Amino acid sequence: MTLFLAKIRQEVYEKQEQIRKRKKTKSRSDRKIWGYVFDSATKETLFELQQKQQLESLESIISTGKEAYVFVGKGPGGAPVAVKVYKIETSSFNTMSKYIVGDPRFEKVKKDKRAIVYAWAKKEFRNLERASKSGVKVPLPIAQKNNVLIMELIGKKDEPALPMINTRLNDPKKVYEKVLEYIARLFYGSDLIHADLSEYNILINKKEPILIDMGQSVLSSHPMAQEFLDRDILHITNFFKGLGLNISIEDTRKSIRAWKERL
Ligand SMILES: Nc1ncnc2c1ncn2[C@@H]1O[C@H](COP(=O)(O)OP(=O)(O)OP(=O)(O)O)[C@@H](O)[C@H]1O
Ligand SMILES: [Mg+2]
Missing domain, CATH: 1.10.510.10 (Transferase(Phosphotransferase) domain 1)
Known part of the structure; x- marks a missing residue:
């Protein structure tokens, strides 16, 4: 499965256009193509990462878990990367809060679901960075924005x-x-x-x-x-x-x- 970000971009534009026209869209219709995969905020995030040249494309899916999707993607310069997209809706908010509350690095995080998931992705980025500095082999983190984390793909070329x-x-x-x-x-x-x-x-x-x-x-x-x-x-x-x-x-x-x- 190849998920082209250009398509995502097009959807974001269409969505913005609809908002401009004040056409009310049912949440269902905006989930039509990518909806079962991404909500519109996530599409925008992917698009922004693409604009910053931190992500070229999503190529294939490795894992669809309870908390996140993980994709093989093309990152900066077309190099293979792993892209972890945390789910907002189905995230286990209560479990996540348990790990965030009590961490002084994230004391100021707002207590709504989206903010917790974003903090979670940031936390994973920082933890990977920290682990790597102490000599632990982990995927090197490359970029993180909102609920999207881009990191080194562990594997042979693009084979995870x-x-x-x-x-x-x-x-x-x-x-x-x-x-x-x-x-x-x-x-x-x-x-x-x-x-x-x-x-x-x-x-x-x-x-x-x-x-x-x-x-x-x-x-x-x-x-x-x-x-x-x-x-x-x-x-x-x-x-x-x-x-x-x-x-x-x-x-x-x-x-x-x-x-x-x-x-
Ligand atoms: N950097 C990576 N390189 C290669 N494969 C990866 C990488 N990161 C994750 N994966 C693959 O994606 C799978 C899920 O990743 P991860 O364990 O980080 O997510 P998760 O939070 O466990 O998702 P869930 O628990 O909801 O299934 C892993 O088991 C692994 O197969
Ligand atoms: Mg896991």
Whole structure:
């Protein structure tokens, strides 16, 4: 599926034209072509990103989740990028608020749905930046506007890498240790807890783990930080146990703690 931004632009123009003519449009009709994919504010955002040359086109869809769509796109200079478009309407507002409230970086965010989703996308951008600075492999963030986040596409050329759940690991121990190193680097190096770490949010590229999906990541000062960290540790331990590693939660904790002195 190729989604040309020119088409989106045309729709935005048409919509503006309709508003000018004071023709009332039913929300249904404006959802006709792109509606099942994008609301009009999102189309405008995509168009603005295109004008700023941060996005050329959306090429194919990788994932349609509950919170977001992820596309393979062409970014600055035509290079392949991943484009994550957070949904406004179906976003789980209450869950999101839980992660935003308590983060001093987002204290002033207005409490309506759209503002929370925009803050969420910004939070993911910043978390990816922060994680990358502390030596954790994550997609490098390229641009963010409103509910759209453009980042490095992890994979081979324009072929996205698969989540760990869908791959076969030749050396699970090695990957496990790398993931623990990343949890430690996040925690000791940049005060961050991923908070949704699992085999679904780790991509495997050239046998190496890459952490993704950091919208919900929180600072270690967050009131629920310990709970989130414990949950991440539990998920990772269970996954690798399932692959045959003889490890306990305590082993995982110990290995993470051991990184404290090394960082
Ligand atoms: N930078 C990227 N490079 C390649 N693939 C990506 C990238 N970011 C995300 N993906 C793909 O898109 C999928 C969904 O991304 P992500 O986990 O960030 O969204 P999500 O918030 O989990 O969406 P939902 O939970 O609603 O399904 C990932 O499992 C992965 O397959
Ligand atoms: Mg995910």
